[in-house]
Amino acid sequence: MSYLKSREAILFGAIGCLLLVVATRFPGFVAPQNLVAVFTDTSPLMILAVGQMAVILTRCIDLSVAANLALTGMVCAMINVAAPDLPVAVILAVSIAMGAMLGAINGILVWKLSIPPIVVTLGTMTIFRGIIFLLTEGKWINAHEMSPHFTGFPRADILGMSVLGWIAVVVSVVMIVAMSRTSLGRSIYAVGGNPHAAVYTGIDVGKTQFAAFVISGMLAGLTGYLWVARYSVAYVDIAGGFELDVVAACVIGGVSIAGGAGTVAGTLLGALFLGVVKNALPVVDISPFWQLAISGAAIIIAVAFNAQSGRSKGRVILKSAEHAQ
Amino acid sequence: MSLVENAPRHIPDRLRHPLQEKLVRWESLLLAVAVAIFILNSLASPYFLNAWNLSDATFNFTEKAMIAFAMALLIISGEIDLSVAAIIALASTAMGVAMEMGAGTPALVLVGLTTGLMCGAFNGALVTKLGLPSIVVTIGTMSLFRGISYIVLGDGAFRGYPSSFSWFGQGYVFWVISVELVIFAILAVVFGVLLHKTNFGRMVYAIGNNPTGALFSGVRVDRVKMTLFLLTGLMSGLAAVCLTSRLGSTRPSIASGMELEIVTMVVLGGVNILGGSGSIPGVVIAAFVMGLVTFGLGLLNVPGIVMSIFIGLLLIGVIALPRLWAMWRNNAR
Numbered sequence: 001m002s003y004l005k006s007r008e009a010i011l012f013g014a015i016g017c018l019l020l021v022v023a024t025r026f027p028g029f030v031a032p033q034n035l036v037a038v039f040t041d042t043s044p045l046m047i048l049a050v051g052q053m054a055v056i057l058t059r060c061i062d063l064s065v066a067a068n069l070a071l072t073g074m075v076c077a078m079i080n081v082a083a084p085d086l087p088v089a090v091i092l093a094v095s096i097a098m099g100a101m102l103g104a105i106n107g108i109l110v111w112k113l114s115i116p117p118i119v120v121t122l123g124t125m126t127i128f129r130g131i132i133f134l135l136t137e138g139k140w141i142n143a144h145e146m147s148p149h150f151t152g153f154p155r156a157d158i159l160g161m162s163v164l165g166w167i168a169v170v171v172s173v174v175m176i177v178a179m180s181r182t183s184l185g186r187s188i189y190a191v192g193g194n195p196h197a198a199v200y201t202g203i204d205v206g207k208t209q210f211a212a213f214v215i216s217g218m219l220a221g222l223t224g225y226l227w228v229a230r231y232s233v234a235y236v237d238i239a240g241g242f243e244l245d246v247v248a249a250c251v252i253g254g255v256s257i258a259g260g261a262g263t264v265a266g267t268l269l270g271a272l273f274l275g276v277v278k279n280a281l282p283v284v285d286i287s288p289f290w291q292l293a294i295s296g297a298a299i300i301i302a303v304a305f306n307a308q309s310g311r312s313k314g315r316v317i318l319k320s321a322e323h324a325q
Numbered sequence: 326m327s328l329v330e331n332a333p334r335h336i337p338d339r340l341r342h343p344l345q346e347k348l349v350r351w352e353s354l355l356l357a358v359a360v361a362i363f364i365l366n367s368l369a370s371p372y373f374l375n376a377w378n379l380s381d382a383t384f385n386f387t388e389k390a391m392i393a394f395a396m397a398l399l400i401i402s403g404e405i406d407l408s409v410a411a412i413i414a415l416a417s418t419a420m421g422v423a424m425e426m427g428a429g430t431p432a433l434v435l436v437g438l439t440t441g442l443m444c445g446a447f448n449g450a451l452v453t454k455l456g457l458p459s460i461v462v463t464i465g466t467m468s469l470f471r472g473i474s475y476i477v478l479g480d481g482a483f484r485g486y487p488s489s490f491s492w493f494g495q496g497y498v499f500w501v502i503s504v505e506l507v508i509f510a511i512l513a514v515v516f517g518v519l520l521h522k523t524n525f526g527r528m529v530y531a532i533g534n535n536p537t538g539a540l541f542s543g544v545r546v547d548r549v550k551m552t553l554f555l556l557t558g559l560m561s562g563l564a565a566v567c568l569t570s571r572l573g574s575t576r577p578s579i580a581s582g583m584e585l586e587i588v589t590m591v592v593l594g595g596v597n598i599l600g601g602s603g604s605i606p607g608v609v610i611a612a613f614v615m616g617l618v619t620f621g622l623g624l625l626n627v628p629g630i631v632m633s634i635f636i637g638l639l640l641i642g643v644i645a646l647p648r649l650w651a652m653w654r655n656n657a658r
Binding site: 109129134296 | 456458460467468469470476637649
């Protein structure tokens with residue numbers, strides 16, 4: 001029974017209901033082909049969300065993911081303009097390395113100088129965006145300037161799904177294994193669950209947080225290339241405000257902002273939930289302007305839900321006295 | 326988000342000289358920075374030292390500082406409100422709706438302030454009644470409040486506010502002293518007294534340092550926190566009145582990203598982001614520093630987004646430098 005009460009099961013049910021409701025009016029929405037399209041459309045969010053999950057698990061937060069994505073994406077596009085014949089494999093390697101480096105900057109500041117992560121990433125968020133402007137002077141890089149293999153890669157079709165979708169699948173599988181089967185993954189949970197206990201078991205808290213930021217940065221960098229190639233355009237403001245969607249996906253997926261609790265599967269379902277909502281709104285003829293308010297409400301409901309399910313049943317003498325006043 | 330402190334606590338064997346104590350305080354360092362920026366600016370641009378230009382420069386920070394005062398108290402108590410810019414958007418939209426319905430200037434101001442207060446009450450209730458972490462709650466309400474603005478306005482805008490309404494953002498009390506600057510000065514005094522001279526202020530510090538300890542000493546923690554969220558909402562409503570009045574129009578994207586600058590201002594003012602310490606004079610000086618930096622760079626034709634790099638570096642730098650300095654001193658010893 002407890003299996004049915006898990007966050008994953010509830011979210012799965014919620015997404016199912018949502019699809020069912022839309023399907024009663026628009027059966028075409030649940031056609032396999034369209035579901036694959038929705039999955040592909042949500043892929044960037046899923047990739048970023050599992051990276052963000054690792055960071056939140058260690059009691060940190062990374063608000064710079066969208067800016068990292070935009071900066072890395074812009075650099076990839078500039079490399080492509082400068083050297084159109086460079087193979088995609090090199091671009092992928094560059095994007096991951098660069099994303100990891102930007103993540104490492106956040107990580108170093110948190111690890112070595114113990115600056116609160118929210119301050120660090122609020123700062124780097126604006127700095128990264130500013131650097132894009134310095135690099136480009138505000139100019140756009142458009143589709144006609146990019147080479148066909150650069151833009152074609154994420155859209156290439158393998159077994160009915162685009163490469164972008166497959167990359168999300170691969171990233172998810174790797175993260176599931178990494179979080180549950182490697183010592184780094186277990187350290188990440190330990191650090192978030194109880195930092196003091198983690199220190200006594202020989203885990204370096206700062207170093208683990210650093211590793212989580214590098215993971216998040218790496219995935220943001222990878223998504224940067226995929227994003228720019230998929231939409232065939234790069235400019236200063238791409239994915240503006242996307243970091244909030246990413247945090248929302250984590251919170252909806254049951255990742256506790258206090259650290260230590262959350263799963264990859266839950267996070268992926270949280271991202272898919274937002275993705276289905278976003279894609280369903282125009283279909284059922286609701287103005288896309290509703291989306292922001294809906295995701296805001298979803299965050300609040302999800303976090304209230306997280307708090308209720310995580311509340312201990314122990315005796316809280318003082319609190320009850322406080323309310324009795 | 327507590328951090329494991331590795332650094333050993335340094336206990337001095339004798340007190341420092343009072344004058345030295347005053348000189349190395351954060352506020353004094355910040356004041357020196359402000360003066361340096363002032364001098365650099367007047368050397369860099371011939372247009373800087375002009376009463377009207379300087380008066381214009383104050384608009385860069387007055388609205389943000391109104392919210393920053395309340396935010397400082399909130400952060401000292403260990404909470405944060407990232408939804409303040411979204412509250413401005415919602416309050417401004419509410420004023421727009423009221424204006425369409427034919428409300429006069431006093432009613433418009435009332436609508437703006439009430440909307441801010443209600444948003445603050447919503448945040449406060451979620452944090453204190455349901456016991457939710459304020460950072461996630463306010464990330465959620467940030468989307469929710471601005472989302473409602475978007476639902477109401479879409480890609481449209483409200484304009485055509487009554488001419489008497491423009492007094493708040495465009496009026497001058499005396500020569501170059503704008504209405505906003507006067508509001509800023511009054512609020513600085515009010516919040517300074519509230520934090521540093523009243524019981525309430527002591528409670529805010531107590532909660533920030535040790536919420537459980539504060540509760541055991543008879544502080545009604547939830548009630549104080551609720552009051553702080555209400556205050557932050559009210560100040561956001563007031564800022565919405567001033568900003569709407571100054572711009573003369575409302576769009577759903579109004580004040581977007583302002584929460585970042587406000588948090589930067591508070592942290593730059595020496596408030597510990599983890600709660601427990603900070604002062605209002607520090608925030609006042611930080612407001613001037615940020616205003617002078619953005620205004621000076623603007624005179625030198627530096628685009629806004631490049632200024633944001635400076636703000637970001639400032640935010641990280643002011644926290645990193647003292648820690649680097651401490652590390653360097655520990656190593657040297």
